[in-house]
Amino acid sequence: MKSSIFNFLGEFSSTLEELALRVEDLLWDQPQEAMMKARLFGETLVSMIFEQENMNEVYPLKQWEKINRLYKHDIIQDEIYKKFEYIRKNGNIAVHQVTDMDLEVAKQAHQVLFDLSVWYTEVYVSHTFIAPEYELPSKQIQDPHIVKKWMDEYQERVAEIEIQLEQLKQEKKQQQISVKEERKINARIGPNRINNSERSVPIERFQATFEKVNLERKNLSKKAAEFKHKEFEEEDTEAYVYLLDNVTPTIAVHPLLIEQAKKLVDVTSKPLKSTALRRFPRKVENNTLKSNYGYTYTFQTKGELESLLFRIVEVLQSRKSGIEEY
Incomplete structure (x- = not known):
């Protein structure tokens, strides 16, 4: 197997490693195909988190529903949420659009996959894990005018994710307020007259x-x-x-x-x-x-x-x- 910054994934998931290596193989010549593989990588990683957190699915959830649930349960924070959303949204575009995907989108996805991989390894595999230094697979840099065009589009997509995250924060905040109100009511009613499922560390x-x-x-x-x-x-x-x-x-x-x-x-x-x-x-x-x-x-x-x-x-x-x- 070729040398890659993603080789550490093979220590706990050959599936993730193979997907990451496939992204690298396709990156320069077939960025749209690379983005499709990145999308599959994101879905696989989210499913692994669900398994680690024992978050059973009563019915099948879509990827955006799973990501939202992880965020609302404080399992992932803002930055990780944005990275998962970047992969999901651009992966969907790669699957459904007819025109070729911009190489810069796939290059950015490559780094996002690396960041997510390091985060998962530190949280779920070993808190003493030392990540390799990030680098792109070697290839000639694209024309600067094309890069600028992509950066404008990238900023627009990031702005969309920011808006979406803000909406999710408001929903999360509202849920927390509801929980606080419920606790106040429960405190007034008394522990012997209610079945309170809220738990906290004493x-x-x-x-x-x-x-x-x-x-x-x-x-x-x-x-x-x-x-x-x-x-x-x-x-x-x-x-x-x-x-x-x-x-x-x-x-x-x-x-x-x-x-x-x-x-x-x-x-x-x-x-x-x-x-x-x-x-x-x-x-x-x-x-x-x-x-x-x-x-x-x-x-x-x-x-x-x-x-x-x-x-x-x-x-x-x-x-x-x-x-x-x-």
């Missing part, structure tokens, strides 16, 4: 307990609060513990601690896959990397949590001192 209730055993908060998302023991370095992933948004108070622990420490094995735990556990390893199933995973423990009181955290810290410190538990 950070205010339990943060002091984490701090008591030298676990400091490093990150907070909708799904989890991330804590790390102060005596360990950032790259020591086993030193992280997550407080989850489960209905029953729950923490998630690094798999290594469970698999090697008796002090934690005798406590009931369950495996959990979630992208919220961003510092934990990724599960491999059928030769495919899935979501990050860890082991969860439930508790009811601050005392129970403190007891769990003390066990975790003891195991961490014994590992740091070179004491293995069997």
Whole structure:
């Protein structure tokens, strides 16, 4: 297989790598065909994100519906949304228009595919991934007048995507307002008289307990609060513990601690896959990397949590001192 800046994709998806290489093969002589392959790349990547996030489709969704859903659920942010839309819109044009597609559109798509590939790898494969430097496949640069004409058209398309994104932001904002209003109503009615499906990380209730055993908060998302023991370095992933948004108070622990420490094995735990556990390893199933995973423990009181955290810290410190538990 030829050398390419997209070769890293083959480590977790031969399909994505093959599509990216096909785009490069077609780029200079058949930009319209290259754009069609880029469109297929975008659809494949979005489907992979849906699988990673366990976002089941009750009925088949179109590509624009999937992209919108990812944005509304805060899985992708503005810049990534724009890149997916650039590929989708220009890919549709390539499929349906009769006239040849401008080479500059396909060249821009090549870089967008690279940016999306790097983003996906950093988020879903390895947060320590080091991306190669971007470069186009070698070829003579196009006439500057043609480039200027394309840039004008490109700016128009970007403006359309900006308008579309602004509309989507307003919809998202309106949804958030509706959720806030619903929470206010639920608070007035009381927990015993409603079935409230909204969940949040109980950070205010339990943060002091984490701090008591030298676990400091490093990150907070909708799904989890991330804590790390102060005596360990950032790259020591086993030193992280997550407080989850489960209905029953729950923490998630690094798999290594469970698999090697008796002090934690005798406590009931369950495996959990979630992208919220961003510092934990990724599960491999059928030769495919899935979501990050860890082991969860439930508790009811601050005392129970403190007891769990003390066990975790003891195991961490014994590992740091070179004491293995069997």
